[in-house]
Amino acid sequence: MEHIVIIGNGISGVTAARHIRKMSDKKITIISAETDFFFSRTALMYVYMGHMKFEHTQPYENWFWDKNRIELKKGYVSNVDHQNNQLLFKSGETLSYDKLIIATGSKPNKFGWPGQDLDGVMGMYHKQDLENLEKYAPNNSVCKRAVIVGGGLIGIELAEMLNSRGIPVTFLVREKSFWDAVLPAGESAMINRHIKNHHIDLRLGMNLKEIISDEHGKVKGVVIQETGEVIDCNVVGLTAGVSPNVDFLKESGIELGRGIKVNRHLETNIPNIYAIGDCAEQHEAIGNRRPIEAVWYTGRMMGETVAQTICGNKIEYKPGHWFNSAKFLDIEYQTYGWVFGKPKEYEEQFHWKHEDDTKCLTVSYHKDTREFLGLNTFGIRMRHEVFDKWLTEKRDVDYVMQHLEEANFDPEFYKTYETTILSTFTSSQLKTA
Amino acid sequence: MSNKLNHSMSLASPDTKGISTKQKIALATGLIGLFILVLALLNTNFPNQGVFLTLSLILISIGTIIYANDAYLTKLEGIKNDGVWFKSISSRGIIGWLTGVVLTAFYIVLYFYPELLGQGTNGEANTGLIGLFDPLSQLLSGRPASQWFVYGTLYTIAIIVFGYKFILKYRHNRYQQLRTVSVMFFQLGFAFLIPEFMYVMNSDLPYYDLKNMWPLNYYNFDQYRIDSFINNETVGLGLLIFGILSIFVISPFLTYKYGKRWYCSWVCGCGGLAETAGDSFRQLSSKKMSAWKLERWLIHTVLVFSVVMTTAVIHTYLGYDPNKYWLTKDLFLLLVAGFLVLVFASVLFFKGKELGKDAKYGAIGFFVVILSLVGMHFTGTTTEVFFLKAGGLRSAYGLYIGSIFSGVIGTGFYPILGNRAWCRFGCPMAAILGFQQRLFSKFRITTNGGQCISCGNCSTYCEMGIDVRSYAQKGENIVRSSCVGCGVCSAVCPRGVLKLENDGLDGRINSTEILLGNDVDLMDFVNKK
Structure with missing residues (x-):
């Protein structure tokens, strides 16, 4: 039975393992030096804040791994010996693989500040x-x-x-x-x-x-x-910021840039070794995306993609329209498509802000064609599906502004602002015209 | 520096932040109010009961209100869950356990030993705690208080003052506010005041909380109630018809339109208490798969029990007086059986495929009921079914389900099992509405494409123990019979992933394996089974 070994039990590695299991009977081992079980890294903050206990950050109950025959191994991989298809552990152990997926994520940046390794x-x-x-x-x-x-x-x-x-x-x-x-x-x-x-x-x-x-x-x-x-x-x-956690591969012969260099199939320069998630670096950036994307959902998508490839259905990693979200203290942020901090030369932006100073929105569109390019929203939830559709259909900005209400995802009975936003937009257009 | 070594073990329980001076004063105020009730319980003879009762209730309310103001109005609007798992009361700590014990003890005394609260027996005057409430009861309905009046008053006050606290906690969220105002209104008006006034207008009518429907008020079709409904002609018959319509017409229609939340988290008194006074305990519900399995067996067993019990009770008294009841025993059994066959057959016909294995479990429950009906036909006399006294069946239900499960465990165990243990594991009404919600409601919780980061806030704060995240991270809508639509998962989500809404029936349940965000081809591949 083919043995698939995954280094890293984050969202990328775990998604790959789950999908490989769905499609095949291969032997799967996930290695981590950090924790026994997969947890949601994005939720660590809530443990410190007392919103959750650490166990709540684990999306699957502990019996899940046994039931799905996914072996979990705790250990720190110190090198990859690809000539012998073998992993070397810090403890001196070794582990053989047939296919290796590296999903080691990131580590925090340190820029050589004096005192950066002090306690505290x-x-x-x-x-x-x-x-x-x-x-x-x-x-x-x-x-x-x-x-x-x-x-x-x-x-x-x-x-x-x-x-x-x-x-x-x-x-x-x-x-x-x-x-x-x-x-x-x-x-x-x-x-x-x-x-x-x-x-x-x-x-x-x-x-x-x-x-x-x-x-x-x-x-x-x-x-x-x-x-x-x-x-x-x-x-x-x-x-x-963070950068790929790949130092242990320096002597391995796997091609590294800032991260592990991969092609669109997420293959490294060595056959049977793949890299996904935060630690992977595309040879060439995909669209406006960065070559290294340290984002939760791109890790998940790469996991899904590489699972297909490993199970005999070789496909490319093709992320769809860019989206993301975050929360700044009490203000939620979502983005769909591209809105740049420093607008590109072809880009026009419309900005609206509510007087309470906790809600605002920026719509980006093409100066000449008026094609809708993206939206940032703060304090107002929007529907991913609708924006994904509008971006695919290449709607113009006027259409988007007129139909903004369809995209609203705020809870029921919330005050809506689409009418105000539209009228502000319309009058801003008159001024510039 | 603190002398406590606070190393990594403190992940689970570091130092709590403590409370402000204002909150300390508020706590003292409320506790003094509570202390007056304790003194009354110990048979202290207050010179002017009315004054002391008013004082006590006002102190309790004011204490809670000041506490809430200081907890929430001093901060910016937003999610207020800081330190929930560090506080003893909300994380099954010492205070949590003690509260659980005190509440449980209170319920046991309330249900089984009201004389300990001062309930006068054999026409004697009330003493103790119940005596303290006499002036209020006299004012409202001109009769002395009972243990239920005391309980109802405290219950209503709890919903109102903790409802106020909840509204402040969610002052950025109109869904939460409106829903809370609604439960406060229904409790104060429908459960508390209207029944008292109804008594004043017509003292022959049984106590009737109009928003309570069978099988939650499992006693609604008891003989004494039916008799007095019938004896009271227009008003009584109106109430009886309303009771029946509630079950068969009004509630299915509203559940179809809005999901069971219209009842469970907007109207219901049990839900009202859970959402207000019980809010601090919502995170304690178990999210394990095993808890879900237990839930499904338990709640449906209670439902079957309540159907059989009620049918048996009605069946026995129908034989008494053919002039009074045009419905005969056998016709009644046939009607019940016919209705159940109709429901079961149409569910299998329309939804059989969707339900899969669950249909088999449903069938088991169905046949248990039908067999019981046959049993009733052959063993039923005017007092007995299955060679047992029907009254005995009724008392067993009242004791084990009505009192122990819903009261003692359901509320007494708030700080241990979470605030919806009864609603989740026991309430037969919730089972029926949940069945409707799962099968033919427009309600669902929509997942927002690929935005979920699996953080787990939604699951942690789901009072019904639904693992919301397991759906959200797959991009799947949440359509679960147990969901009471409280909306807290949506509120605590940091990424705007969840939205409660009513929409068409098509595509309501969308079990895809992949989320939005990938290129369309990949979605096709992965979704191919």
């Missing part, structure tokens, strides 16, 4: 990071202040987490406005204000110079690059 400095990615945070920031008497470095999605989640336990947070963001490489100016500015409304000390345009240690090798404070200001703190969160 951590990312927020692995379960071990959560345990660390629990150790160094259990409450606001042990942790009098925390400093977060890096204004992305993980940074703001970490800020929300610490805030939930009443720990004062200083949030250093390199950019002039929160996440402005991705969000258009109006949206980014609204989120800045929302962060401050939560009493988080947001410092825009500030970089970390160094982290200062106390006499026990523990964090005592940080120094800000721009001002030289010293901020006393007990915890430093490094959340300046």
Whole structure:
């Protein structure tokens, strides 16, 4: 029986395993050094905040794996010996495979800051990071202040987490406005204000110079690059993005760039070795997508795709229209299609913001053809299916604005804003015409 | 620095944040109010009962209101679940267990030993706690209080003050607010005030909470009630007809339009208490597959029991007086059997395929009922069925289901089993509405394409123990008979994935294996079985 070995028990690896099981009788082994069972990484924050227990982050009950004959092995793979189709473990063990899927995900970026390896400095990615945070920031008497470095999605989640336990947070963001490489100016500015409304000390345009240690090798404070200001703190969160977790493959002969280089079939340069999820890097970017996509659902889709290929139905990874979502403290964000933080030369954007400063929306369309290109929405839920359809049908922006109501996904009885949005849009069009 | 070593084990229970000074004062206020009730229970003779009762109820209400204001109005609008699993009361900690024990004890006394609460027997005056409520009862209906009046009053106050708290907690969510106002209204008006006024207008009528329907009020067709309905001519007959219409016409129609939520989380009193006072315990329901299996057997067994019991009770008294009841025993049994055959046959015909294995279990329940009916025909006398006293069957149901299951376990165990244990495992009404919801309702919870990140907030906060995430992460709509449509899964979802809605019947159940987001070809491949 063919033995499929998957390194990594995240969403990508587990999805691949589930689909291979659905389609075949192959022997499947999933290896992880992080946890015994698959859990939802995106939910770690809720464990610290007390919304859930860790067991709630596990989408399948523990009997699921036995029942579906998916073997789970805890261990850290230190190298891949592809000549002998063998994995070498840190413990000295070995494991043979017929086909190997690498789904090792990401690790937090560290940019060589002085003091970045002190006690009390951590990312927020692995379960071990959560345990660390629990150790160094259990409450606001042990942790009098925390400093977060890096204004992305993980940074703001970490800020929300610490805030939930009443720990004062200083949030250093390199950019002039929160996440402005991705969000258009109006949206980014609204989120800045929302962060401050939560009493988080947001410092825009500030970089970390160094982290200062106390006499026990523990964090005592940080120094800000721009001002030289010293901020006393007990915890430093490094959340300046993530990069593929592939260091263990450096000697393996598998072609690496920033991640593991794969073609559209998710094959590496070595036969029978595949890479999926955050650790995979496409030779060429697909559409406007990045070559490395560290997103939950792309990991899942790559898992589905590679399972097809391994079970004899070789197909390409073809992600559909871009979409994503996040939540910034109390404000939900969804995006469908492409809306760029710095508009492209062909792109025109229409921005609407509600006076309560917690809801806004940006619609992007082609300047000349008026084709609808994408939408960002804050505080208003939209229907994925409808936008997927409109993008496929290449609807123009006027159609989309007139039919926006069909896409609304807010709970029943919610106040709707489509009429206001449409009239604002119409008058903005008159002005520009 | 705290002297407690707070290492990784603290993942499950780190330090809780504590409460503010204002909340401490609020707690003290409420507890003083509660203490007056305890003193009354211990037979303290209050000089002016009316004043002390008012004082007690006002202190309890004010305490809760101030507490809620400080908990929610001091923060921005949004989801307020911080620390739920760190607090003793909401995570089966010491306070949770103690609360469970006290509530359970209260229910046992309430149902089985009302004299301990001060219920006067043999025409004696009430004393103790029940005596304290006499002035209010006299005011409303001109008669002394009973244990049920005390219970009803406290129940109504709980729904109103905790409903207020719930509205503040979800002040960004109009669905939650409207639904809560609705249960507050139905409890205060329909369950509490109207029956009292009905008594004032016509004291011969039995207590009738108009929103309660059979089989939730399993006693509705007992002989004493039917007799008094009939004796009261127009009004009584009107009530009787309304009771029957509720079951066969009104509730199926509303469930078809809106799902069973129209009743379970907008109208029902049990649901009302669960959604308001029980809100802090919703995360305690078990999401295990084994719990789901137990649920399905238990709730349908109770349903079969209640159908057989009610039929048996009616069957026995129908023989008494042929002039009074035009319906004869055998005709009645035939009608019941005919109705059940009709329901079962049409379900099999229209939905047999969809139900698969469940149809077999349904058939078992169906044949148990039919066999019981045959048994009744051959063994039934004016007092007995199956050689047992029908009254005995009725008392057994009242004791085990009506009192112990719905009251003692259903509510007493809130802090242990979650706030909907009765609704989920026992309520025969929920079983019937759930059956309708699963088979022919426009209601579903729609999943938003591929946006789910499997975080598990929805499943954690589902009071009915539905593993919502298992559907959402597959992009599948949630159509489950147990769903009461409280809407909290949709509220707590951080990615806007879930929406409760009523729409056409086509495509309501969409068990695809793949989510939106992939290229269309891949979706075709994976969905091919």
